[in-house]
Amino acid sequence: MRDAKKIPLYERFAQDLEEQIRSGTFPVGTRIPSIRESSIQRDISFSTVLQAYQYLENRGVIEARPQSGYYVKLQPRKQVPEPEFEPLQGDPTNVSIDEVSMRLIHDTLNLDYAQFGAALPDPNLLPTSKLNRILAELARDGKFSHHLGEAVEGSEDLRIQVAQRAFGFGCDIAPDEIIITAGCTEALSLCLQAVCDPGDLVAIESPTYFGILLALEARHLRALEIPSHPRKGMSLEALRFAVENHPVKAVVAMTNFSNPTGSLIEDDDKRELLEILSSRGIPLIEDDINGELFFGDHRPRVAKSYDNEGLVMLCTSFSKDVSSGFRIGWVAPGKYYREVQCAKYALNIRTSVLPQLTIARFLDSGGYDAHLRKIRRAYAQKVMLMSQAILTHFPEGTRITEPGGGFVLWVQLPEKLASMRLYQEALKAFIAIAPGYIFSPTHKFDDFIRLNAACWSDKAEVDIARLGKVVKNLLARKN
Secondary structure (H helix, E strand, C coil): CCCHHHCCHHHHHHHHHHHHHHCCCCCCCCECCCHHHHHHHHCCCHHHHHHHHHHHHHCCCEEEECCCEEEECCCCCCCCCCCCCCCCCCCCECCCCHHHHHHHHHHCCCCCCEECCCCCCCHHHCCHHHHHHHHHHHHHHCHHHHHCCCCCCCCHHHHHHHHHHHHHCCCCCCHHHCEEECCHHHHHHHHHHHHCCCCCEEEEEECCCHHHHHHHHHCCCEEEEEEEECCCEECHHHHHHHHHHCCEEEEEECCECCCCCCCECCHHHHHHHHHHHHCCCCCEEEECCCCCCECCCCCCCCHHHHCCCCCEEEEEECCCCCCCCCCCEEEECHHHHHHHHHHHHHHHCCCCHHHHHHHHHHHHCCCHHHHHHHHHHHHHHHHHHHHHHHHHHCCCCCEECCCCECCEEEEECHHHCCHHHHHHHHHHCCEECEEHHHHCCCCCCCCEEEEECCCCCHHHHHHHHHHHHHHHHHHHHHC
């Protein structure tokens, strides 16, 4: 938990104001006190109030109206307990979730379903038109053909752009320390292949993204589940116990806005995480795919930024914020660069060149940051609206996370309702969801579901209402 003294004054004021909005003091559409009024009332500077209002605006809580002031944008929400946290650590286990998770992937191809299952971005928020123009330019001038012989590590243009952005969030990574991959999942898989042999033990967050479990299963690796708090992320106490008592070969963690919980490991805890692992020379495979999708005023740092020994293998991609279809990711493998490079060459020699050059030119154009600001505001609002709808339409006892980034919600069902049963009944109602069953190799979270808020709309709210009825009907039958 963050020390209250270390929280900036503007953020503390913003939290107080948001609490008042949620409690109903300022209903939707209400004008909140002006910057001048708040400055006088709270005895704080104009700039502090302005920062606070911009912070809340980025979160989708308030909106600025020209020559009028700031107004409450969203309906106040009831305070709801976050999902329960079970701190007990499990035992090493083999991984086998392929059947259900693959079924979920096929659900996403059925256009008749309301799609809340797969964690895909809103296609309407991606810069598709600009990417298409760049693609056309590259094809027209024919210069991309000179890059067809790019080395296994990928386009130098793109690696330069990636290194520049990484510097912005605290990582001193040179372009020749980066390898371009076919998405973040390939980057994670290459890292596992580089540092693990079949039968090795890998510590993972619990719950964790089922794609990580599939990667472990494909390489015949065993998993050791480390309990993860829905807000604070992986339990460092449990991790410390795990590495002291088990032959852990590697750790995989989403340190910023994890999937499915949206948890964020604070900076001090990231440092402690590295101290635990570096004392035993254990590599950290860090998944930062949601790092750019933060709702606050600054991008959280990655654990890699505190790494002085090359133990952190940082993985991410542009699939969530630029193009889900291009499948372009990257990895900075630290001291394991050579092993990952060889694994990449053995797998597919190199990543497709034209998408790399397109994204490199898009980043170089200078529009990426403006694009990110737009989609961050949009996802903050969509996540809050979906949360609000769930509270309205789901039965009492439902618990929901409040992520500070990304676009998924981790929902705990009341009365231990089985998510696999809900999944099957929801499909009959043409609604696709992700059952909690697939986010643990031991199926610990069968009373949870993950919902994607990225494509929130008026129709989506109708579908959430229908899903809420399915939940209520199942509970009635259960009782």
